Amino acid sequence: MKELLMSLKKSIKAAAFALLLGSTAISFSTLFSTPLTSTVQAAEEKFGPEVTSFFLDNGLQVIVIPDRRAPVVTHMIWYRAGSADEPPGKSGIAHYLEHLMFKGTKTIKNGEFSARVAAIGGQENAFTSTDYTAYFQRVTPQALEDMMTLEADRMENLVLEQDKIIAERDVVNEERNTRTENNPGSLLREAMAAALYQNHRYGIPIIGWKHEVNALTKDDAIAFYDKFYTPNNAVLVVAGDVDAETVKMLAKKTYGKVKRRAEPGVRNRPSEPEPRAARRIEMSDARVRTPSFQRLYLVPSYNSDEDGEAEAFEVLAEIIGGGSTSRMYKSIVIGKKIATSAGGWYQGGALDHTEFGFYSSPRGAATLKDVEAATDEVIAELLKNGVTEKEVSRARSRLVKQAVFSQDSQSSLARIYGGSIILGSTIEKIENWPKRIGEVTVESVNAVARKFLKKKRSVTGYLSPERIEG
Amino acid sequence: MRVLSKNKLSPVSVLGLIALAVVTFVSPAFAVDIKTVISKKGIKALLVEDYTVPLIAVSFAFEGGTTQDLAGKEGTAQLLTNTLDEGAGDIKSQAFQEMLQDNGMSYSFSAGLDAFSGGIKTLKSESEGAFDLLHLMLNKPRFDLEAVDRMRASRLNGLKRQETNPQSIAGKAFREALFKDHPYSRPTGGTLETMGGLMPEDLEDYRKRVFARDNLVVGVVGAINEEALKAMLDKVFGDLPEKAQLKDVPEYSVKVGEDSHIEFDTPQTNIRLALPGIKRDDPEFYSAYLVNYILGGGSFASRLYEEVREKRGLAYGVYSYLGTYDHAGFLGSGSATQADRAQTTVDIIVQEIERMGKEGPTQEELDKAKKYIIGSYAIANLDTSGKIASVLVAIQQADLGIDYVDKRAEYIAAITLDDVKRTAAKLYSSKPMVITVGRTVK
Numbered sequence: 001m002k003e004l005l006m007s008l009k010k011s012i013k014a015a016a017f018a019l020l021l022g023s024t025a026i027s028f029s030t031l032f033s034t035p036l037t038s039t040v041q042a043a044e045e046k047f048g049p050e051v052t053s054f055f056l057d058n059g060l061q062v063i064v065i066p067d068r069r070a071p072v073v074t075h076m077i078w079y080r081a082g083s084a085d086e087p088p089g090k091s092g093i094a095h096y097l098e099h100l101m102f103k104g105t106k107t108i109k110n111g112e113f114s115a116r117v118a119a120i121g122g123q124e125n126a127f128t129s130t131d132y133t134a135y136f137q138r139v140t141p142q143a144l145e146d147m148m149t150l151e152a153d154r155m156e157n158l159v160l161e162q163d164k165i166i167a168e169r170d171v172v173n174e175e176r177n178t179r180t181e182n183n184p185g186s187l188l189r190e191a192m193a194a195a196l197y198q199n200h201r202y203g204i205p206i207i208g209w210k211h212e213v214n215a216l217t218k219d220d221a222i223a224f225y226d227k228f229y230t231p232n233n234a235v236l237v238v239a240g241d242v243d244a245e246t247v248k249m250l251a252k253k254t255y256g257k258v259k260r261r262a263e264p265g266v267r268n269r270p271s272e273p274e275p276r277a278a279r280r281i282e283m284s285d286a287r288v289r290t291p292s293f294q295r296l297y298l299v300p301s302y303n304s305d306e307d308g309e310a311e312a313f314e315v316l317a318e319i320i321g322g323g324s325t326s327r328m329y330k331s332i333v334i335g336k337k338i339a340t341s342a343g344g345w346y347q348g349g350a351l352d353h354t355e356f357g358f359y360s361s362p363r364g365a366a367t368l369k370d371v372e373a374a375t376d377e378v379i380a381e382l383l384k385n386g387v388t389e390k391e392v393s394r395a396r397s398r399l400v401k402q403a404v405f406s407q408d409s410q411s412s413l414a415r416i417y418g419g420s421i422i423l424g425s426t427i428e429k430i431e432n433w434p435k436r437i438g439e440v441t442v443e444s445v446n447a448v449a450r451k452f453l454k455k456k457r458s459v460t461g462y463l464s465p466e467r468i469e470g
Numbered sequence: 471m472r473v474l475s476k477n478k479l480s481p482v483s484v485l486g487l488i489a490l491a492v493v494t495f496v497s498p499a500f501a502v503d504i505k506t507v508i509s510k511k512g513i514k515a516l517l518v519e520d521y522t523v524p525l526i527a528v529s530f531a532f533e534g535g536t537t538q539d540l541a542g543k544e545g546t547a548q549l550l551t552n553t554l555d556e557g558a559g560d561i562k563s564q565a566f567q568e569m570l571q572d573n574g575m576s577y578s579f580s581a582g583l584d585a586f587s588g589g590i591k592t593l594k595s596e597s598e599g600a601f602d603l604l605h606l607m608l609n610k611p612r613f614d615l616e617a618v619d620r621m622r623a624s625r626l627n628g629l630k631r632q633e634t635n636p637q638s639i640a641g642k643a644f645r646e647a648l649f650k651d652h653p654y655s656r657p658t659g660g661t662l663e664t665m666g667g668l669m670p671e672d673l674e675d676y677r678k679r680v681f682a683r684d685n686l687v688v689g690v691v692g693a694i695n696e697e698a699l700k701a702m703l704d705k706v707f708g709d710l711p712e713k714a715q716l717k718d719v720p721e722y723s724v725k726v727g728e729d730s731h732i733e734f735d736t737p738q739t740n741i742r743l744a745l746p747g748i749k750r751d752d753p754e755f756y757s758a759y760l761v762n763y764i765l766g767g768g769s770f771a772s773r774l775y776e777e778v779r780e781k782r783g784l785a786y787g788v789y790s791y792l793g794t795y796d797h798a799g800f801l802g803s804g805s806a807t808q809a810d811r812a813q814t815t816v817d818i819i820v821q822e823i824e825r826m827g828k829e830g831p832t833q834e835e836l837d838k839a840k841k842y843i844i845g846s847y848a849i850a851n852l853d854t855s856g857k858i859a860s861v862l863v864a865i866q867q868a869d870l871g872i873d874y875v876d877k878r879a880e881y882i883a884a885i886t887l888d889d890v891k892r893t894a895a896k897l898y899s900s901k902p903m904v905i906t907v908g909r910t911v912k
Binding site (some may be wrong): 140169170340 | 737849
């Protein structure tokens with residue numbers, strides 16, 4: 001994902017970035033009804049849908065987001081179960097199970113769910129992250145009940161047979177080849193994450209380490225399924241051409257019949273110790289044609305922060321690393337002319353402590369050391385003199401404006417609400433996001449920068465064609 | 471959050487474009503109210519008014535694209551996509567970038583083989599400013615040497631990375647084998663040599679030749695009425711020259727060449743296959759679209775998905791598509807798997823192509839494909855204003871008629887089993903060309 005960020009042309013605005021990243025999806029959480037900063041007119045125009053939330057007796061939370069423009073609904077089920085919830089030695093099981101969820105149940109044979117989606121021209125997919133796994137279909141409103149019936153069914157009735165799921169493990173291996181093994185940049189990021197997180201399972205790749213994936217079995221998948229796939233550990237999001245009453249009625253009729261299968265309890269994953277040592281990762285690979293530099297800092301997420309630190313990071317990322325007017329780009333690419341790219345990002349959407357990152361790729365005769373020194377110079381200047389009032393107000397305004405664009409897509413809205421609530425947010429918090437961004441001050445931005453952008457909290461990564469000297 | 475998906479999204483064709491056909495299906499239940507609007511200066515646009523969300527989406531395309539790059543100047547159109555926003559009129563790069571960011575509009579430009587395209591999304595409240603900025607980018611870009619140098623350096627970096635990317639290596643071989651001496655064989659992004667030589671005057675020369683009114687199509691969706699749209703059309707596009715100066719691009723009949731293997735040390739072998747195909751305006755287009763869906767166009771439901779991924783676990787992604795361009799058509803297919811299983815994967819794909827040529831689809835497959843293709847239109851293409859604006863542009867580019875959105879389902883429904891069997895026999899009966907990039911198995 002980060003590679004996308006780095007290679008995308010700057011003219012594709014941050015709006016597109018955040019969608020691609022998924023992570024910063026929360027930064028998109030727009031919207032609605034709350035007075036925005038004075039520079040933003042948008043608040044006076046028609047703003048956002050009336051979002052409803054309720055719980056079924058079995059503990060399933062249901063979110064309804066109306067969007068009546070087209071006869072389409074997006075139906076998504078989110079589980080509080082991601083790769084960071086896996087037992088030691090079983091890396092990749094959350095993602096492997098996601099693939100296996102398409103293999104049929106006691107009453108629905110392998111592939112039938114997908115066939116029924118395709119039969120009505122629907123779209124479907126599923127995705128796994130460090131903190132959640134989600135499944136979705138986009139269909140016409142008439143098909144919603146059928147989708148809910150099928151999704152509720154596979155929440156409790158999955159059937160797996162060892163000999164029939166081996167081929168899917170090979171598919172996962174090929175997925176790893178496509179995403180990671182074929183791409184030195186991905187291998188570097190994998191190594192950097194493993195170094196940044198010294199104790200937390202965020203350091204282990206979502207897709208799993210190859211040797212562990214190859215040893216995963218049906219029993220591992222079923223154990224993970226039985227522990228986490230239960231209505232009281234899930235959030236259902238329905239967005240589109242449907243009203244809350246209908247969704248409530250259908251949800252009771254379908255998901256309402258699923259028993260509480262487990263009590264997953266509080267997600268206490270191993271947490272990070274206070275970092276003491278700056279770390280460096282240097283990787284070379286004959287396939288590398290253009291060297292690249294990255295720096296990651298361990299920082300709080302929207303869920304693990306205190307007093308609006310995440311919102312301050314969001315504004316900081318915009319000022320120091322967002323696009324071609326950012327401090328990094330202006331100093332390193334335009335001013336010093338030693339890099340073809342330079343920027344930064346904040347990955348706020350995570351349950352536990354997460355990443356603030358910088359990247360750059362040297363230009364001409366410049367080296368990785370040169371761009372690292374230039375990056376450090378921009379950071380040092382920031383820490384010394386802080387950001388300006390003008391920078392903060394511009395960044396706030398841009399972030400809030402970009403958020404409005406997500407209203408144009410029911411899939412984005414479904415993803416924003418589902419992805420935020422599954423990570424501990426609430427509808428109210430999502431709706432208040434523009435207001436909170438509007439309240440970010442020079443002092444709060446300077447405070448998070450000075451507290452967290454410390455070398456000892458960081459990992460520096462070099463990717464180069466040949467061995468790095470020294 | 472890092473996120474993995476169960477399935478690859480739409481396979482991108484080797485030419486870096488998604489076949490036009492992707493945007494062209496309709497649910498009979500859904501009617502989009504499309505109006506034709508013509509400005510005082512005679513600029514035409516298709517409009518869908520919608521005030522649900524306070525946004526306006528504008529898409530446009532100039533016929534031309536990368537085929538209009540001069541010989542030896544390959545990459546001009548693509549470099550132009552990166553430099554239009556680097557200052558315009560009296561406003562230099564940084565100041566212009568700040569204006570764009572403060573306005574909050576989202577915008578993008580792209581250059582494919584046949585068209586130079588662009589689009590913006592703007593808040594209704596900021597739209598006047600956004601239209602001014604778009605006017606400046608299209609009419610008065612500065613192309614200061616500093617900015618061109620900077621963007622060229624970034625492009626060159628990208629080209630260098632492609633040298634060791636198995637997909638790019640395969641794409642290059644594929645393109646050259648299919649299109650030989652035709653302009654379509656040229657690299658859309660240029661080479662290290664041609665990109666390295668591009669100067670501001672090359673960009674301005676391209677802009678003057680290609681950005682004109684007679685090769686322009688526009689689609690607009692959102693919170694804007696006809697009168698406001700007319701004013702916008704004249705403001706943004708009204709000062710462009712009346713006629714484009716386009717080089718003729720010859721029609722080309724694709725003939726597939728010899729199989730080839732490119733040795734490259736990478737864990738996963740990239741596989742591409744091709745056959746001669748048809749163009750978008752071919753009478754058999756809808757029939758071919760259905761056959762392709764059945765073979766490998768459906769993401770979770772296709773013969774290739776079933777045989778390659780589901781039954782044997784050979785690959786994460788396997789696909790087929792119709793490569794339909796203005797002057798040529800081909801059928802493409804591909805996958806990626808570890809070296810020692812590459813031959814098996816190729817054999818299965820070739821077998822399925824042969825089987826399709828011999829037997830064609832079954833009635834059941836055809837019925838399912840029709841249902842999917844008719845039903846998926848609204849779901850896939852009409853749910854955001856940006857996507858609808860793209861549809862409005864595509865309808866005009868392919869000259870499908872303003873009633874296309876409503877008629878589409880009828881066109882699909884009318885295809886019979888005899889039609890698809892005939893099309894399958896015609897298109898899939900020869901041996902496909904196979905290109906692989908990866909390690910040789912010892």
